[in-house]
Amino acid sequence: MYLVDSLISLFTLQWTQSEPKLRPLPPHIKRTFVSTPGGDIELLICEPAHAADTATQKQPPVFFAHGGYGSAGVWLDWMTYLRNRNYSGTLYAYSVRNHGASYSLPYWRMVFQTPFEDPQSDMMACLDYVAQQQKQSSATSARPPILVGHSSGGGLSQVLLSGASLNPALRTKASGLCLVDAIPSYGSYDIYWNWLKQDPWFPLRSMLHLQHPTSPLSTDRLVHGAFFGHRFPLSATADFRQWMPAYETMGWPIGMVGNNFWQWARGGQNTWLSCRDIVPNISRAEEMRDGKDKVCVIVGTEDMMYRPVMWERQAKEYREALAQLSREEKGETAPATSAEKEADKPIPEVTVSSSGGVRVVLVEAAGHHVMNEVDELKYGAAEAFLRWANQV
Numbered sequence: 001m002y003l004v005d006s007l008i009s010l011f012t013l014q015w016t017q018s019e020p021k022l023r024p025l026p027p028h029i030k031r032t033f034v035s036t037p038g039g040d041i042e043l044l045i046c047e048p049a050h051a052a053d054t055a056t057q058k059q060p061p062v063f064f065a066h067g068g069y070g071s072a073g074v075w076l077d078w079m080t081y082l083r084n085r086n087y088s089g090t091l092y093a094y095s096v097r098n099h100g101a102s103y104s105l106p107y108w109r110m111v112f113q114t115p116f117e118d119p120q121s122d123m124m125a126c127l128d129y130v131a132q133q134q135k136q137s138s139a140t141s142a143r144p145p146i147l148v149g150h151s152s153g154g155g156l157s158q159v160l161l162s163g164a165s166l167n168p169a170l171r172t173k174a175s176g177l178c179l180v181d182a183i184p185s186y187g188s189y190d191i192y193w194n195w196l197k198q199d200p201w202f203p204l205r206s207m208l209h210l211q212h213p214t215s216p217l218s219t220d221r222l223v224h225g226a227f228f229g230h231r232f233p234l235s236a237t238a239d240f241r242q243w244m245p246a247y248e249t250m251g252w253p254i255g256m257v258g259n260n261f262w263q264w265a266r267g268g269q270n271t272w273l274s275c276r277d278i279v280p281n282i283s284r285a286e287e288m289r290d291g292k293d294k295v296c297v298i299v300g301t302e303d304m305m306y307r308p309v310m311w312e313r314q315a316k317e318y319r320e321a322l323a324q325l326s327r328e329e330k331g332e333t334a335p336a337t338s339a340e341k342e343a344d345k346p347i348p349e350v351t352v353s354s355s356g357g358v359r360v361v362l363v364e365a366a367g368h369h370v371m372n373e374v375d376e377l378k379y380g381a382a383e384a385f386l387r388w389a390n391q392v
Contacts, residue, residue: 187258
């Protein structure tokens with residue numbers, strides 16, 4: 001069946017430039033555009049539900065970064081949920097160039113002539129815009145935003161926090177970091193190996209499709225297998241796919257694979273970014289002393305790209321980095337568990353654990369796109385995120 005789909009999809013892959021996709025928005029979410037040297041970048045903005053309360057607002061804004069083949073629109077349900085649950089910070093979500101309603105590029109230029117630094121600069125331009133908006137409004141928090149990165153957007157978030165970009169100007173700070181089924185700080189070799197095991201026709205199909213980057217996501221069935229759990233109906237995948245870009249840069253995923261391929265291939269561990277470079281830009285020792293979780297890792301248990309050993313390693317490395325930061329700044333050790341009690345209240349089909357400043361959220365039966373899953377799963381994950389954000 002997959003091979004038949006591959007043959008059919010050869011004639012549906014898009015090789016020519018398309019118009020930006022203006023996804024319909026609910027009335028409480030507005031669309032604006034951030035000007036960059038290349039073109040205009042889409043930025044969605046959701047103000048708090050109770051404007052009268054913003055004069056005493058203390059919660060930081062939230063900035064959502066989508067992953068590969070996503071757009072700002074993948075966060076609409078979470079943005080609406082947070083607003084309805086009276087989160088007092090402004091919510092933002094942006095689209096990388098050639099995604100969503102951001103400016104589009106021709107196939108060859110986007111796929112082969114757009115380096116990893118370009119998606120970084122798109123995100124940084126929107127973060128700078130958010131900072132300017134916050135500075136101009138006396139009714140909002142002066143704290144930097146909470147960064148929420150899904151998949152490759154999690155990789156981008158960590159690069160900008162670590163200062164590992166080739167462009168030294170591409171560096172930011174955050175009030176907290178949430179990684180949603182995200183590329184780990186140590187790189188993505190495991191991600192793509194797991195994908196290949198789930199879809200063994202991947203290499204052959206890619207050759208048949210002339211190395212088109214959308215080849216592994218060229219049918220409803222392939223998108224469903226890569227992005228969703230078993231509860232998500234296959235019939236609903238077509239609606240999700242209509243908002244995906246026709247193609248995207250190869251520089252984005254390649255830029256996050258990490259180092260030490262041969263060591264990894266021999267059964268070792270690859271590396272990429274250092275959590276110790278990231279945590280000084282999201283945490284202070286006094287926040288650790290207060291029992292705050294500064295990092296949140298959210299994973300769908302049916303994400304075929306993720307395995308427990310992966311998120312366990314990611315959480316462990318962030319705990320170690322936070323503990324070292326605490327020792328260096330105050331000569332103290334980070335608390336073993338968070339003082340946040342709300343996380344102990346059960347959320348159906350969501351398991352939450354907290355240790356050493358890192359919160360881990362496991363969403364049962366959810367796939368890679370946990371925020372776009374069936375209602376009970378995506379809103380359960382949103383509630384777990386909200387509880388974490390409330391204590392940041």
